[in-house]
Amino acid sequence: MSNIQEKELILVVDDTATNLEIISHLLKHTGFEVITAMDGEKALQLVQERQPDLILLDVMMPRVDGFETCEKLKLNPETSDIPVIFMTAIVDTESKVKGLSLGAVDYIIKPFQDQEVLARIKTHLQLRNLTKTLETRVAERTAALSQALKDLQESQIQLIQKEKMSALGNLVAGVAHEINNPVGFIAGNLQPAINYIHDLFHIIDLYQKQYPEYVPEIHEEIAAIDLDYIRSDLPNLISSMKEGVQRIRNISTSLRNFSRADSASKTPCNIHDGIDTTIMILRHRLKASPNRPDIQVIREFSNLPLIECFSGQMNQVFMNLLANAIDALEESNSGRSLDEIQANPNQIKIKTSLTEDHTNVVIRIQDNGVGMSNETQNKIFDHLFTTKSVGQGTGLGLSIARQIIVEKHGGTLEVNSVPGQGSEFVIIMPIKAEFED
Numbered sequence: 001m002s003n004i005q006e007k008e009l010i011l012v013v014d015d016t017a018t019n020l021e022i023i024s025h026l027l028k029h030t031g032f033e034v035i036t037a038m039d040g041e042k043a044l045q046l047v048q049e050r051q052p053d054l055i056l057l058d059v060m061m062p063r064v065d066g067f068e069t070c071e072k073l074k075l076n077p078e079t080s081d082i083p084v085i086f087m088t089a090i091v092d093t094e095s096k097v098k099g100l101s102l103g104a105v106d107y108i109i110k111p112f113q114d115q116e117v118l119a120r121i122k123t124h125l126q127l128r129n130l131t132k133t134l135e136t137r138v139a140e141r142t143a144a145l146s147q148a149l150k151d152l153q154e155s156q157i158q159l160i161q162k163e164k165m166s167a168l169g170n171l172v173a174g175v176a177h178e179i180n181n182p183v184g185f186i187a188g189n190l191q192p193a194i195n196y197i198h199d200l201f202h203i204i205d206l207y208q209k210q211y212p213e214y215v216p217e218i219h220e221e222i223a224a225i226d227l228d229y230i231r232s233d234l235p236n237l238i239s240s241m242k243e244g245v246q247r248i249r250n251i252s253t254s255l256r257n258f259s260r261a262d263s264a265s266k267t268p269c270n271i272h273d274g275i276d277t278t279i280m281i282l283r284h285r286l287k288a289s290p291n292r293p294d295i296q297v298i299r300e301f302s303n304l305p306l307i308e309c310f311s312g313q314m315n316q317v318f319m320n321l322l323a324n325a326i327d328a329l330e331e332s333n334s335g336r337s338l339d340e341i342q343a344n345p346n347q348i349k350i351k352t353s354l355t356e357d358h359t360n361v362v363i364r365i366q367d368n369g370v371g372m373s374n375e376t377q378n379k380i381f382d383h384l385f386t387t388k389s390v391g392q393g394t395g396l397g398l399s400i401a402r403q404i405i406v407e408k409h410g411g412t413l414e415v416n417s418v419p420g421q422g423s424e425f426v427i428i429m430p431i432k433a434e435f436e437d
Ligand SMILES: Nc1ncnc2c1ncn2[C@@H]1O[C@H](COP(=O)(O)OP(=O)(O)OP(=O)(O)O)[C@@H](O)[C@H]1O
Pocket: 320, 324, 325, 328, 367, 369, 370, 371, 372, 376, 380, 385, 386, 387, 388, 392, 393, 394, 395, 396, 397, 398, 399, 422, 423
């Protein structure tokens, strides 16, 4: 609503001084503020300086007439909303219609009745104020609704993210658990097995010492199995079994760490472990297939400190980016022969480094897959944007990744890509968490 204290401003345009004077007097007397112009040109100039709330416009004027003035006012978005009332001596319908079709809200026929003029002006000022209020309300409501929609989408993303992650986490934790038991048997039995073997060798030694006579059958068997070689090789064999068991245990531990996704606060994490475990989980997709050799994963890891982050969420980011890279490589392979792929092999490069001031970590994930046009690049972080067919992609991977990096970790996630050559995703995020979220 307009301020009651403030007088409403009316611009009166007429080429006859007497008319101007009469109307001005009437309006001022009623409580309006009035400015006047004697031709269209001057009127347009005045409107630029100060916007009136309403314009009374004479039709017949030299040079720029009322119609033309009105047309110009309506063309300019800044002045198009000001209500214009034509004042005309002509009573023919044609010019009334023309005036209204040019955007005037009303017309008054000269000579006019004071009360009629005032009534019409007041009605249109009121209408204008109502429209303005309505517009403000609609704008406020629209803003509130857009915010609500944005909030809804975000919580939806978070829900899906949690669901995806907890499904994967459960699976991974389940697998890790299943592996743990049999590995436990092996690890637990390895030492007794070594002891038994030692005992058996000891018995053999004793026999050889106590019964030194030559028995051809035993001698032949000893030669056949190469007893000396078995003795010397057995320790190697055992230690490689121990090593293997230890490796499986490490894998199982990192799987369990991976699945411990939603810890409530940020903890210092080894980002490289997260990347390696993710590569391990995606190994089946990196392996050679009849159509292509292995996808090469090149890790260029630099010396990094522990990073304060939500490790489960970070793993999800790596998972989404690496899965996309594999998809992009698969897509680039379609239509290429095995020879062509071998000549320019599928590659994913993962580089980590610190920024010069040692406050941020930079993680680059690069592929030489299909790449993206600029148009696609502009949309990839949008909720539900995908170029993949139904069932292949939901279009959530990158919006989730961006949310995790930007909103949860105060970092940035950017893309560089050239169609036909490949893409690079760059994560930059602080080593130390500034705030807990
Ligand atoms: N490495 C990449 N190379 C080429 N295009 C990519 C790459 N990463 C993402 N894109 C493009 O960005 C789009 C959006 O990726 P996003 O991960 O958000 O969704 P998606 O992979 O289609 O589905 P999902 O929800 O299963 O991840 C992809 O459909 C693809 O067009």
